[in-house]
Amino acid sequence: MGALHVLTALQVKNAGPGAKLSDGGGLRLDVDPRGGRSWVFRYKSPISGKERYMGLGAAPNSSADAARKSLAEAREAADRVRKLLREGKDPIEHRNELRTAAKVEAAKAISFKDYAEQYITTHEAGWKNPKHRQQWRNSLRD
Known part of the structure; x- marks a missing residue:
């Protein structure tokens, strides 16, 4: 897998458009040509x-982006993904199963x-x- 935790917060902050910076172990920061930033985990x-x-979520564009994942949070998310891989689970399939289960629970x-x-x-x-209103109520009640 290679060395882990290669990136620094300063490198993440200064990454320019088009950059693809690896933190090691499959975690990568991708910056699109317009400056949008996202954390990506590559695996087999x-x-x-x-x-x-x-x-794994959006990366901050500035220090004011509290809703976006910091380098530390991205590393934690990558650790969770690596754990799933060690258990023999595909992380994307696992995430989809969790989402489906949540939808079923919400429907219930x-x-x-x-x-x-x-x-x-x-x-x-x-x-x-008014008759139409009553018909709707009656048909759904019965």
């Missing part, structure tokens, strides 16, 4: 054997009755006929 999938690139969180009531409340202002 234990499942398919193919080379893959996983985005609201019942049909609640969703139907929410739909009717949202749309009934556009229904001009």
